[in-house]
Amino acid sequence: MKRPEPTPDPVQRLQIRFGAAGPLKYVSHLDLMRVWERVCKRAGLPLATSHGFSPRPKIALAAPLAVGVTSGAELLDVLLTERVDLTSTLRRLSDELTPGLSIHEIRESPLKQSSLQSMLKAAEYVVEVPDPRPMDKWRTAIDALLAQDEIPWSHRRGKETKSYDLRKMVFDLDVAGTQDGVATLTMRLRNDEQGAGRPEQVVLALGATAEPTRIHRTAIELSSETVPA
Incomplete structure (x- = not known):
């Protein structure tokens, strides 16, 4: 050849x-x-x-x-x-x-x-979730999650079950508002060689029973900078 x-x-x-x-x-x-x-x-x-x-x-x-x-x-x-x-x-x-x-x-x-992949550090998201809880209930759930040292977690991806510490995936978490039964959350999640946080799994850990109706990535954070939307 x-x-x-x-x-x-x-x-x-x-x-x-x-x-x-x-x-x-x-x-x-x-x-x-x-x-x-x-x-x-x-x-x-x-x-x-x-x-x-x-x-x-x-x-x-x-x-x-x-x-x-x-x-x-x-x-x-x-x-x-x-x-x-x-x-x-x-x-x-x-x-x-x-x-x-x-x-x-x-x-x-x-x-x-260096390659962009090797410089990855975190990603930020805005997530909308159908949930009737008021702001104070969301803040209580968020504070409880952030106060934990470890959150053993597992979820299925295709035919495989992935197990990990969900707490290590969450750098920052807040509720921006609630309106008409929909909560808007902001998240800064790990995205590096140790793993990538998944917004829908964080929503589940906060006690929501409905899947997010919108997940939008607003920033990618590199080891030396943040790239905003």
Whole structure:
């Protein structure tokens, strides 16, 4: 088998902050990566690729977005073999966006910067839950959860049951308000090599019996910065 031609080394790294909503709420992490590959190729970006017999574009998302969750603060790393102008690149990408995608910012980051995945620290969410409890009852439940040193927890993912300490996944938690039987919670959850907090599991730990009707990621926190929506 003939070896593929060597690909040029990257000369520029772009970091794209974007939102994912609408139909993308039901798209898997892998499919969202494919969406961005198509967008970048249609925009004519000189994408760097991996080596080997099946080269892939060197683009990577900071953190998987669970199916059913929307976001205004996702991060995408893109490595290029030629330098591009940020303003014109934003315009070209915007012309190719699929419904549900929105670009908030494009900036250049250091070429030798660590991967976004290795820099992950936490993620912030706004969660809406159908629940008749008033504010004071929610605050009591939140205070009780945060006061615990450990919360042994398990939930099923597909055919597997995952067991862990839920308390270690929760950095901050509050109730922003209640209206018409719906509570709005804000959460700052762990998202690093030790694990990723899941908002719907925190809701269960707070005693809610209904599933959240909305989970929206508002920020991704890296080891050196916070990327807000």
